[in-house]
Amino acid sequence: MSTQIWTRLDYDRPGKQVGHLHLPHSVHRSAYGNIVIPLGIVAGGKGPTLLLTAGTHGDEYEGQIALTKLLRNIDPKSVNGRLIVIPMLNAPAARAGMRTSPIDGANLNRAFPGDPLGGPTAAIAHYVSSVLFPMADAYQDIHAGGSSLDYLPFVSVRQSGDADLDARAMAAARAFGAPLIQVWGYSPDPRLSTAESNRQKIVSLGGEFGGGGAVSRRGLAIVERGLERLMAHLGIMAPLDESPPPPALEVEVQGRDHYVYAEADGLFEPLADLGESVLAGQPCGNVHDPDDPLRPAALHLFRRDGMLVCRRHPGQVRRGDCLAHLAAPRRG
Amino acid sequence: MSTQIWTRLDYDRPGKQVGHLHLPHSVHRSAYGNIVIPLGIVAGGKGPTLLLTAGTHGDEYEGQIALTKLLRNIDPKSVNGRLIVIPMLNAPAARAGMRTSPIDGANLNRAFPGDPLGGPTAAIAHYVSSVLFPMADAYQDIHAGGSSLDYLPFVSVRQSGDADLDARAMAAARAFGAPLIQVWGYSPDPRLSTAESNRQKIVSLGGEFGGGGAVSRRGLAIVERGLERLMAHLGIMAPLDESPPPPALEVEVQGRDHYVYAEADGLFEPLADLGESVLAGQPCGNVHDPDDPLRPAALHLFRRDGMLVCRRHPGQVRRGDCLAHLAAPRRG
Amino acid sequence: MSTQIWTRLDYDRPGKQVGHLHLPHSVHRSAYGNIVIPLGIVAGGKGPTLLLTAGTHGDEYEGQIALTKLLRNIDPKSVNGRLIVIPMLNAPAARAGMRTSPIDGANLNRAFPGDPLGGPTAAIAHYVSSVLFPMADAYQDIHAGGSSLDYLPFVSVRQSGDADLDARAMAAARAFGAPLIQVWGYSPDPRLSTAESNRQKIVSLGGEFGGGGAVSRRGLAIVERGLERLMAHLGIMAPLDESPPPPALEVEVQGRDHYVYAEADGLFEPLADLGESVLAGQPCGNVHDPDDPLRPAALHLFRRDGMLVCRRHPGQVRRGDCLAHLAAPRRG
Amino acid sequence: MSTQIWTRLDYDRPGKQVGHLHLPHSVHRSAYGNIVIPLGIVAGGKGPTLLLTAGTHGDEYEGQIALTKLLRNIDPKSVNGRLIVIPMLNAPAARAGMRTSPIDGANLNRAFPGDPLGGPTAAIAHYVSSVLFPMADAYQDIHAGGSSLDYLPFVSVRQSGDADLDARAMAAARAFGAPLIQVWGYSPDPRLSTAESNRQKIVSLGGEFGGGGAVSRRGLAIVERGLERLMAHLGIMAPLDESPPPPALEVEVQGRDHYVYAEADGLFEPLADLGESVLAGQPCGNVHDPDDPLRPAALHLFRRDGMLVCRRHPGQVRRGDCLAHLAAPRRG
Amino acid sequence: MSTQIWTRLDYDRPGKQVGHLHLPHSVHRSAYGNIVIPLGIVAGGKGPTLLLTAGTHGDEYEGQIALTKLLRNIDPKSVNGRLIVIPMLNAPAARAGMRTSPIDGANLNRAFPGDPLGGPTAAIAHYVSSVLFPMADAYQDIHAGGSSLDYLPFVSVRQSGDADLDARAMAAARAFGAPLIQVWGYSPDPRLSTAESNRQKIVSLGGEFGGGGAVSRRGLAIVERGLERLMAHLGIMAPLDESPPPPALEVEVQGRDHYVYAEADGLFEPLADLGESVLAGQPCGNVHDPDDPLRPAALHLFRRDGMLVCRRHPGQVRRGDCLAHLAAPRRG
C-alpha cells in the first residue's frame, strides 16, 4: 500500500515553492478533510538534496522558527541542489503545542518507519520514510527538550553501526559549528526518524537547541548559524565566511546509568545546573511532598560521572520521570 | 453563612502542629468527601502572627518547596508568636500542577474575598478572608510566573492607599532582602488575596520567584533567606546574623503600557532578555507563523522605557497573550 | 423571577396523569431544547398532598424503582388526596447514573432553595421549593448511599428545631415501619431538600435504602412496604392490613466524631461490618498502598461508640474520604 | 464594579478603525491573557449611532460574514453618524463554531444584562449593556437558527411594552426590507440582548437569516441589502436607490402552542416544509427508533394553525427538543 | 481468528425476525458487556439475498429511517429470497449522531475488510466481510453527506474493474430509479465497504441521499421508492407497478481536480448551488476571516467543468476541508 498523502508542489521544479502536504482525514467535522502540513522546496543548479524537519515534536520551537525564517528569506538563486523544508512535521501536534498528536496520541519520533493506513502520525512517518528519505542525501531533524526537559544546546549524531556513514555524519556535525556535539551511543529504540534515515544510509544530524517549551534565543542563534554552515559544508550554499567553525566539545551518552529517574512523586528541587560537571554519588536533587510536609525529602544521586546536559523542566514530578541525564567525554 | 471548612488542629495551641483543612466536597466518587489542604501551625512565646501561603496558583513551586522545608525544619521553641503556614493553598490546583483549580476552573487569586457556598476555590478564599486574616498581623503570599511567564525574582508590595500600612509593608519588603523590590502601583482587580489583606489592614507582601512552571534554584534561595529575615524583622525568630539585608533595586509597574500583548497567533521569538533595560520603540519580539512560512513576522515593540521583569515562557502564543511587562524605577 | 419550568399536566385534575416537567435549556445541540423530568400526579377524593421524590442523586436506585412501580400500579380510585411523584428528580444525573448533574456538575441536595436562572440543578431545586412544597402536606425524599457509600437501610428524620413538626415527622417515620429509624441531629448544611421542606413546615422524611450504586432487594422491599404504610398513616390510601408496623431501633448521628475520614490514599480494607456495634478506639479499617508495598498500612480507629450504619463502598480511597459513620442510640 | 474590558480604539474618533476588545482572562496557558473580540468603529459627520452585532451565537454565520464585509468595504466618508460593528460578539463561541462559549458553557443571549466579574460570557454581556448600549440609538443583533434549527429568513422585532419604541422598531424593520417580518409577541426570558436594549429604549431589531450551522446565500443577500436600507432609514448612509423596500409578510409568535416538542428520542422525519401553511392537527413529523425497528413511529401533530417558520435541522432528536415552530398572521 | 460477534437470530429461518448482533465489549461499566446492533432478516420462497445497510456513518439518516420503516412494514409472505437489513451498522456512531465511532474514533467506511480482534469498528467491518458478504448476492450501503457535506441525491456505483460485475451493478442502479446516477471512477482507498463487496463479486450499490446531518424529505422518498424498485429488479418482491423507472442523468467523478479544498481557515460563503453546472475558473466561494475583518477574502475557483453535486455544509472551514466537488457527464 502506498501513501495517501499528496501535494500540489513539484519536487523536481527549480525555484522556491511553498505549499502543503495533504493527508486525507475523513472525520465528523469534515468528511473529505485533509490534515495540512506546510512544505517548502527550494531547488537550483546541481547539488545534493538536504531534508530539514522541525516540529517532529510540536512543543519544540527553535527549529520551527529557524525553518520558517529560512523559507521566508532564502533566495533560490543562491541554491545548488535542493532543500526540502518542513517546519512543523507533526502539524497537528505543533498546532496544539504538544509533544504528541492530539488526534491519535502518538509520538512521531516513536513511529518510524510508519504505516500508510495507520493513524495520521504513522502516515506522516511513512511518507517521510517512503517518499522523502529516498530523495535525500542529508537530513537534519531539529529538536529541543520540549515541555518537560531543558537541554544544553547541541548538535547530535546517532551511531548507525556503519563506520563510513557515522564518519560522514560526524563531519557534518562538526561543520554545523555548535559548541557541543553529542553522540547517541545508547539508543535501543528503532522507531526514531534518524534510526530510519540511518537505515537508509542518509547522512543524518539531530540536535537539541533549548527546552521547557520555550524559545531559547541562544539555541535559535546556534541552529540558524549551524544550518548556514551545514548547507555550505554540503555545497548547497556558498559559505557566509571562510572562518572554520569554532571548536566543539564532544560528548556521548553511554547507557541507562547516565540517567536519573524520580523514585517518588512530588516537587523537584534541583541541586545541579546544566553544563555542570558532576561525580557519581553527588546530589542531583530532592523531591519534596507538600501534601505531607513532615515526610523527609527523597534525595536522588547521580550514578555516574559526567556533564549535566539535560534536566527536567517542570517542578512537578511523578515516579519514573527522568530528572536529569549526563553525557561523558567521547570515547576513542 | 459561615465557612464549612474544618480542621482538627488548634490555632491556639503552642508547639508545632501539621495537619489539614477539610473542605466538604460531596461528589460522585465520594458522597461525604473532603478536599484536604495541608496546614501547619507553629506557635510559642509572645509575638505577632505571620500567615504564609504558597500554591495560590498550583504551578508556582518555589514557595511550595520553601514552606514545606520551613515546616519540616523549624523548631517551635525558637518561635515567638505564631506562624500559620499553608504550602499549597489551592490544593486541587497544586496537585494538578495547574494555575487554576481542575474542579471549578477558578483562579484563586481572582476569588477574594470568596464565598462559603461557592465552588471550592471561592470557599478557600472565604476561609482565608474570614478565619485566617482576622488572626494575622502580617501575610506573605508567595508566587512565581507559573507555566506561562518567566519572572526576574522580586519581593513585592501592592499599594493599598493607606500610607501607614504601605510604609510598614515597604519596611517588611526591605527586610526580606530580595535583590529587587517591585511595587504594584497599577492593579485594577480587587479580587487578589493581597487586595483583601490590604483591606483588612494586614502588612502584606507578595513576590515572584521564578517561572515557566519550573523551580528556580536562585529564586528558591532568595525566598528561603527572605523568610528568615522577614521572621526576624517581625520579631518571631532571632536573626541568623546581624548583617543588614543587601541593598535592593526598587521598581514600579505603572500602567497598561508597561505590558506588551500579542497581536497575532504564532511562535514568539523574543528579542530582549529578563533584566535588560529597554527603550520605548525597541523590539520586544517577533511572532512567526510556521503554518504560512511566507507571511512576514509580526514585530512587537515596547511602548515605554523600563526594565524587562517578565516575559512569556511558552513559544506558542495567541493574540491577546501578554508577551512581556516592564517596570520603571520607583517614583519618589 | 419565577420558574421557567412548565408542564402540560394539571396538578388540580383528578385521576392519574403521567407526563413531564420541561426545563428550557438552550444549548448547541438544541437551541430551543428542554430537559425533561418525568412527573406523575394521582389525585382523588379529599385528603392531603404527599410529595415523593427519588433520583435527587442519580445513582441511588431503590427509590427510582419504587416510585416507577407505584405510578405504574396505583389505581387512582383508591386515593384520597393527592400524590405528586417524581421518580428521577435530577433527571440528567439519573440518566447518567451519576450523583451529580453531568450538565452543571451540581449536587441537587446541596442546591436548595435554588435559583430559577441558575444552572439546571438550581432551577430544579427552585421549582420544588417554590411550586411543589407550597402544595405539599408531607414529603419524602428517598435516598441510598450512591456509588461511594453502603448504608444499612433506614427511614430518617432531620431535626428542624420545631418540636411539633419534629413530633409529626417522627410519627410518620414510625408509621413507615422500617427496621431502623435514624435522626439527623447534626447537619450544618442548610441546602438539603429536607432542610428547605422543614423551613416550609412540611412533615418530611428521608431515608437511605441501600448503596454502592446497586439495587438492594431488601432495601427496595422496605421502601415499597413503607410507602404503603406512610400513605395509610396520612389517610391517602387504606392500610393493606391492620397490623402495626414492626418495632424499630431508633438511632441518631450526633456530631463529626461519628465519622471516620481517610488519612491516606490507597486501598481500604474494612475491619467492621454494617450493623456491627463498635467501641471508640476499635479498628475501622486499614489503608494499604500497593504502589509502595513495604509501607505500613494506615490504621484508622473509630472515635466514638456506636452502630456502624454507613461504610465506604469503593476499594480505592483518597485522603479526606469518609470511610464510615456511626449512629448512637437516640438520646431520650 | 465596572467592566474590565478595554480597547485601544477610540469610540469618538472619526474615520474607520478596526481593532479589538480585550477581556482579561487569567488562565493556565496565559496568566496575563486576554480574550480578544474584533471591533470596528466607523464614524463621520453628524448622525445617530447604530450598533451591529453578530456571533452572539457562534454557529450563526450570515451576520458574521455580512459585518466582516461591511467593515472591509465601507468608506468612512460616506457615513453620517457612527457604526459600531462587532462581527463575532461571543468570540470564543464563534472561533469554536458553537452556540455557547467553550470556556464557560454559557449562552450569551441568556446572559444580559451581564456581570463584570462573572465568566467571559457574562462579562461580554455586561460590556454591551453598560458601555455600548448607552452610546447607541439603534441596534441590530443578527441571528440564524444555529446548528439545531432551520429558519425561513426574516427580520424581527421584540415587543417591549413601550408603544412608541415598538412603533419606531417596526418602522425600522419595514425599512430593512426583508420578505418576512416576525414579531416576538411571546418571550418570557428577560436575559436576551434585545430585551435589555428594549429596557434601555434603543430601537432594536433582530432577525434569523438561515440555519443548520450553514451559510444561506439567500439569507446573506437579505441581510446585506437590509443593512444598507437600515442605514439609509437612520440617515447614516445615503440610500442606494430611492425605491421603497418590497412589501413584507408580517407574522407573530403568540405562545407556547406555536411550538412542537419531541415526545420521544429517535430520528425525526419531517412531514411539512418551511414556509408551508399548516392547520392544527396536521402531522408535523414522525420520530423513528432504528434501535427498535418494530416500535411504531411517534407521530407529532401541530397544535395550532400557522406558517412553518422554523424546523429542527439535525435528524437525531431527544425528547424535549423543539421540532418546529409556527407564526400566525400578525394581530391587528 | 473468526468473529466474536453473535446473534440469536437464524439467517436460514423463513419469516421476519428482528433482533440484534452482539459484539462483546468488556469495559469498565460492563465487564461482560456487548455492543448491540439491530438486525432484521426477512426470508421466504426462493430468490437471491439482498444485504441492506445504513448508518455506516452514524450521522446519515435517510437510510436509517428507510430501513427502519422497511422492517416495520414488510410482509414476509411477499418476499422471494432473503433480505438482511441493518439500519444502523455502526451502532455506536449512530447512537451518538457521529460519522465516526465514539468508542474507537474509527470511520467504518475506512475499515474494510476489518479485523475480528481490532476495535469495535474493525470488528463490525470484519463481520460484514466474513459472514454477511458471503451470503449476499446484492448489496446496497445507503449514505448521505453527513454533518459536513450537502449532496444532491443520487444512487451510485463504484467501478470494480470487472466489466461484467460493473454492468450488472449499473443495471441495478438504473432499476433503482433515482434521478441521478453517479459512477465513482476515481477512488484510491481500498477500505470502503463497496470496495470489499466488489472484491467479493457482489452486485453493489451506494448512494448519497441528503446531507448536513439532517433528513431530506426528497432524498428519503427517492431511497424508499428506489429500494422497492431494486427488490423488484432482483425478483425479491413483485413490482409496485409496471412502469419503468424515470430516466436518470449519469455522471462520473474522475479525479482529484473535481474537488475544491479550502486554502484558508474562516467562514465559507458559497458562490454556486447544488445542481448548478459550472466552468473551470468560475468562483466556488469565498473564505472570510471575521477575526481580521480587513483581510481580503480568499477566493476559491473550480478547477474543472462539471455539475456541482456536493458542497460543504457548515459555515466554518479549516484549510484542507473539501468545499465542493463536481461530477462530469459519464464518459461513453
Add this chain to the structure above:
Amino acid sequence: MSTQIWTRLDYDRPGKQVGHLHLPHSVHRSAYGNIVIPLGIVAGGKGPTLLLTAGTHGDEYEGQIALTKLLRNIDPKSVNGRLIVIPMLNAPAARAGMRTSPIDGANLNRAFPGDPLGGPTAAIAHYVSSVLFPMADAYQDIHAGGSSLDYLPFVSVRQSGDADLDARAMAAARAFGAPLIQVWGYSPDPRLSTAESNRQKIVSLGGEFGGGGAVSRRGLAIVERGLERLMAHLGIMAPLDESPPPPALEVEVQGRDHYVYAEADGLFEPLADLGESVLAGQPCGNVHDPDDPLRPAALHLFRRDGMLVCRRHPGQVRRGDCLAHLAAPRRG
C-alpha cells in the same frame, strides 16, 4: 523485537527485593518518562517459581491487598523457591481504579500475548508472556467482579485441552481451599492471561473473590488463606497446619446460555441472589424505565438451571449488559 521494559531488580538474587518495572512512555508531560509497576521478588533455597499477579483489572482489589500484605509480611528465609509478585499489573488502570487503562483504553486480560511496541497495556502483556511466564512453574492471576459485577468467591481453572496440565491445575485449585471451585469450560477468547499461560504449560489458577469495585472481607480472607495453602502445595512454604483444605463445591460454566443479557435499557431489579439455585425459566430480574413509568417492566428469565455465581452490580443497565451468569455442577 524484545521488550523495552526494564528493572533494577535481579530475578536471580536470593532474599526479598521490592522495586519496580519501568515501561518507557514518552509523552508530553515527560519526554523520557516511565510507567512504573511495583514488583516484588522473594527467593530462597530450592523450589519452584510461583508468579502471582493482581490488578490485571484495576478495579479488583482483594488481590491487590493480599499481594501487598504478602510482600510486606513474608520472611524470605521461609521460602524454598521463588515468588514473583506484582500487586497491580496494569498499574495505570489500578491507579485510576478502572478496569481498563486510562492511557490506551485497553483491557489487559484481552491483550495476551501482547506486543512490545504496542500501547502500554500490550507491552505489559508482552513482558509477562515473554519474560515472566518462561520463569514460572505456577501462576495465579487474582480477579474479582470489578465495578460492574458481583461474584460469589471462588478459585478457578481454565480448561487447556491438555489433560495432564488440567489435572495439575485442578489439584492446585483444590489445595487452595476456597469453598467453591469454578471450571471455565467455555471461553472462546484466546487473549486472556491464563489462556497464554496454558499455552506455555504453566499450572495456572484464576479466581474471583468479590466485586462491585469494593473490598470483600470474606473474599480477602479466602484469597489470603488460599495463597498460603497454594505455596504449601507447591512446596515453597511450609504448611501453616496439617489439616486438609475444606471440601469445595465444583461447578462449571458451559456455554452462552448460562448468561443472561439485558434486552432493554433501564434500572435492574434483581429477583434472585448470589448462591441461589435457579431453574430455567425462573425470573432473573426486571428492567424498569423511570423515564417512562407506565411502560411495563422488561422481565428477564434464566435460560438454564444452575447456581447464580455472578450478578450485575450497578442499578443502571444498557441493552447487551450481562445481568447474571450461572454455573452448573461439574460434569464427570
